[in-house]
Amino acid sequence: MxxxxxxxxxxxxxxxxxxxxxxxxxxxxxxxxxxxxxxxxxxxxxxxxxxxxxxxxxxxxxxxxxxxxxxxxxxxxxxxxxxxxxxxxxxxEPPAPVLRRVLPLVGRTFQVGHVVENLISLEVWSTLLRLNLAHGGEDHRMTECFSQALKWKGWDDAGTQYRDAGGSGTLVQSLHARNRAFTPGPSDHARLLTLVVEHDDGPATLQIPLSDLVVDGQDN
Structure with missing residues (x-):
């Protein structure tokens, strides 16, 4: 390195x-x-x-x-x-973020407390990462996952420490879609991203490959 x-x-x-x-x-x-x-x-x-x-x-x-x-x-x-x-x-003159790639995460889930989120994708930008999730149905508890009181942190195998930069969400019919951003952007050497969110029921950990590598046991 x-x-x-x-x-x-x-x-x-x-x-x-x-x-x-x-x-x-x-x-x-x-x-x-x-x-x-x-x-x-x-x-x-x-x-x-x-x-x-x-x-x-x-x-x-x-x-x-x-x-x-x-x-x-x-x-x-x-x-x-x-x-x-x-x-x-x-x-x-802060440069505009440049989208490097979008990593599909369809089929994976992430559980925070009692709420199970469907992972959609991870956007890899030059200066940030953005995680996209969604939750269908009438259960509004998914907002727990994005509460400002929850503490998110992250790091990768190249040594970068990521900060929670906040997020936003939309509600269309019964689909709750959310995103969460983290700064800074990853280095070219990074291969595995780890995100952790603290919850009353205990920490929830999510690992996402930043390349085409497949990581065993990547779901919760």
Whole structure:
């Protein structure tokens, strides 16, 4: 795994999502340290990227992020960073997400509490993932699956941590259709996505291949 390329893409994707313009610097640092511990990135490359991130944030005027990071001790490298033009462009003019592919999930289900959802598809965009589900019939409990009180989290086998970006839904006749979005977009190395939603009845886990690979026991 090219840890340097992955870390740079993670930062660029974070800037490219308007809702995440206050990029979580401490989260990026934690991921960078994980890559370092795994031997996927050299310390000099990690420190350079983090220093450049600091300088880009500073020049972009994201002072709230910088002040919060100072409380955590900063990057600690002592390097003088440089502004990354591509990151500044992503901040000033976030690129429109590009649809990479749509993975069909018809025939699979996902159970959250007492509600069984029918999986429709997973949209893989350049800066996000969007999971589409549906539930037929008069049972309105399916809204439990999309309650804002529920905590979703996700990760993939390439080390990307995904954030819940919310969702929306429609009701047509007795068909309840919903979607849930997660940021950032996956790297080219990712092969398996894992999503977990916390529920009073216990966590529900869903695994979705991000390629043509078939994963045994992928349904709940």
């Amino acid at each position: 090219d840890g340097r390329a992955y870390l740079e893409k993670l930062i660029a994707d974070g800037f490219a999502v308007p809702q995440r313009i206050t990029l979580d610097r401490s989260e990026v640092r934690g991921i960078a340290l994980g890559l370092l511990a795994a031997g996927a990135i050299a310390r000099s490359d990690m420190e350079r990227i983090l220093a450049d991130l600091d300088e880009t944030l500073k020049q972009a005027g994201l002072l709230r992020v910088m002040r919060a990071e100072k409380l955590l001790g900063g990057s600690g490298s002592g390097l003088a960073g440089v502004v990354r033009p591509e990151w500044m462009r992503a901040i000033d």
